[in-house]
Amino acid sequence: MSEEETPTKVGSTRRTVLKAGATTTLAAGTPLPALLGEAPASAAAAATATSPVEVSLTVNGVARPCTVEPRVTLLDALRERLGLTGTKKGCDRGECGACTVLVDGRRIKSCLTLAVMQQGKEITTVEGLARGDRLHPVQAAFVREDGLQCGFCTPGQIMSAVALIGEGHTRSDDEIREWMSGNLCRCSCYPNIVAAVREAAKEMS
Amino acid sequence: MRAFAYTPADSPEAAVRLAAEPQARYIAGGTDLLNLMKDGVQQHDRLIDINNLPLREITVSEDRVRLGALARMSDVAGHPGVRRRLPLLSQALLAGASPQVRNMASIGGNLLQRTRCWYFRDSTMPCNKREPGSGCSALEGLNRWHAVLGGSDRCIAVHPSDLAVALTALDATVTTLSAQGPRSIPVREFYLSPGDTPDRETVLRPGELITGLDVPATDRSAESRYLKVRDRATFEFAVVSVAAVVAVRHGVVRQASLAFGGVAPRPWRSPEAEQALIGRPLHAATVAAAGRALVRGAIPREHNGFKIPLVQRALADVLDGFGGRR
Ligand SMILES: Cc1cc2nc3c(=O)[nH]c(=O)nc-3n(C[C@H](O)[C@H](O)[C@H](O)COP(=O)(O)OP(=O)(O)OC[C@H]3O[C@@H](n4cnc5c(N)ncnc54)[C@H](O)[C@@H]3O)c2cc1C
Ligand code: SF4
Numbered sequence A: 001m002s003e004e005e006t007p008t009k010v011g012s013t014r015r016t017v018l019k020a021g022a023t024t025t026l027a028a029g030t031p032l033p034a035l036l037g038e039a040p041a042s043a044a045a046a047a048t049a050t051s052p053v054e055v056s057l058t059v060n061g062v063a064r065p066c067t068v069e070p071r072v073t074l075l076d077a078l079r080e081r082l083g084l085t086g087t088k089k090g091c092d093r094g095e096c097g098a099c100t101v102l103v104d105g106r107r108i109k110s111c112l113t114l115a116v117m118q119q120g121k122e123i124t125t126v127e128g129l130a131r132g133d134r135l136h137p138v139q140a141a142f143v144r145e146d147g148l149q150c151g152f153c154t155p156g157q158i159m160s161a162v163a164l165i166g167e168g169h170t171r172s173d174d175e176i177r178e179w180m181s182g183n184l185c186r187c188s189c190y191p192n193i194v195a196a197v198r199e200a201a202k203e204m205s
Numbered sequence B: 001m002r003a004f005a006y007t008p009a010d011s012p013e014a015a016v017r018l019a020a021e022p023q024a025r026y027i028a029g030g031t032d033l034l035n036l037m038k039d040g041v042q043q044h045d046r047l048i049d050i051n052n053l054p055l056r057e058i059t060v061s062e063d064r065v066r067l068g069a070l071a072r073m074s075d076v077a078g079h080p081g082v083r084r085r086l087p088l089l090s091q092a093l094l095a096g097a098s099p100q101v102r103n104m105a106s107i108g109g110n111l112l113q114r115t116r117c118w119y120f121r122d123s124t125m126p127c128n129k130r131e132p133g134s135g136c137s138a139l140e141g142l143n144r145w146h147a148v149l150g151g152s153d154r155c156i157a158v159h160p161s162d163l164a165v166a167l168t169a170l171d172a173t174v175t176t177l178s179a180q181g182p183r184s185i186p187v188r189e190f191y192l193s194p195g196d197t198p199d200r201e202t203v204l205r206p207g208e209l210i211t212g213l214d215v216p217a218t219d220r221s222a223e224s225r226y227l228k229v230r231d232r233a234t235f236e237f238a239v240v241s242v243a244a245v246v247a248v249r250h251g252v253v254r255q256a257s258l259a260f261g262g263v264a265p266r267p268w269r270s271p272e273a274e275q276a277l278i279g280r281p282l283h284a285a286t287v288a289a290a291g292r293a294l295v296r297g298a299i300p301r302e303h304n305g306f307k308i309p310l311v312q313r314a315l316a317d318v319l320d321g322f323g324g325r326r
């Protein structure tokens, strides 16, 4: 990160910082072969059984056929195969919530499930929330309440918030905090995130 | 993650047949298994997807609650019948993981999740559980999270499940299916002590499928509570936890069923602590005696000695909720 960090000190834009952050996260968290879905060099396992399979994922209302190895997570399939990079990879271990998407209306962590397991389900990602130029009320509330700094956790926060409002866990700020606890924010925008969820819930009720 | 084959099973019998393959493994929610496979802690040639099996039902009847192995943590926790009849179960589930994980994670998978011992999860470190005979890195290493009760000189990992602790206090039964047919196993006999073989964690046979859980819900006079002490307010494993089902009549304890998490390699029962309570009024002296009975024989390691007073205080706090006084 050191090289990319230099420009931030000489007045870089927020976007350069964001890009540097994202690159670092990927490099640290993602073994390249897993991303590319390459067969391992020592392919001890039977080549045919483990080789790529055709799947059709229904994402944001559109059937998206793609070819993945069984070991490809839903998160990697969305980002690397379908080009839907709104869903972020933070920890790849279920701990940060950056990869949150809805499956059949329920929020899940897409890094902890396989793409092959999600066929025939309705998957909603952050790209599927806005209606044309009109932001989803939760997205609009995050902008209005300044619920983000670097923005890396934001798609996951927003997907979690959309589900949480549907679940009805917005009776108090404490309840919002508890039910948003699966989404971490390194920039610690928590007060503004809680405000955004509270305001969006009011608007949507 | 190393490559593997993927096969969905369409019936419990078919799943068990597929699991006869030595390196095959069931996948339910995938929330523990995939982490272990990504970290190279476990490697499997085939994953058998059991999510299409008809094992998701939650049935509340007069004297018991039946949970299908594939019922999700969130569905069980939020089920009105479970909340009414077995609030302890609901509390323990909601104290675990995060809403997203609870939407994915199954009851069966929860019971079989593996320890969070960081040496176990780091495949570069010696660990008897992961690689029998390689040694235990925790004995002389960082062992703040480790067991003070029931460990051995081969392994002092703690079992991470909140659900298993609640089910132990509730005296639930696990139902299974294997090539030898169906059977029932009381949760209290389900987990093994590490002894010389910490790699063996449960009495399940290879390829045995958990089909569900039977939880008695007979005693309407008893009250129950789950207390989980964590390093942060939420979304964290237990440092220590207490599940208690207690009946007090005319100020005297008639029945006490206790289970403890975070202190031992398996959900920990203490018949001695229960005996110290039963037939006595819940006075400060009784509560203190139960706490002392609980930790008799505890072995503190370099960083986890604090758990011994902490679990006693947690017990006292829980008993307070039943009208106990410290
Ligand atoms: C970030 C994070 C935080 C967590 N925090 C907590 C917490 O605070 N408290 C807590 O209790 N848990 C916690 N968990 C653990 C979580 O509850 C478990 O990962 C989950 O319950 C496992 O269920 P699953 O269906 O995803 O199992 P899987 O990952 O699919 O399977 C786990 C194991 O069980 C086996 N298996 C699954 N179902 C069956 C079956 N029916 N029969 C036989 N074998 C089966 C699999 O083969 C595998 O070996 C946390 C997990 C994560 C990722
Ligand atoms: S405590 Fe158990 S799981 Fe942890 S390193 Fe020792 S043997 Fe391995």
Ligand code: FES
Residues within 6 Å of the ligand: A088, A089, A090, A091, A092, A093, A094, A095, A096, A097, A098, A099, A100, A109, A110, A111, A112
């Ligand atoms: S990437 Fe962190 S929870 Fe999935």
Ligand code: FES
Residues within 6 Å of the ligand: A147, A148, A149, A150, A151, A152, A153, A154, A184, A185, A186, A187, A188, A189
């Ligand atoms: S806005 Fe930066 S991590 Fe949340």
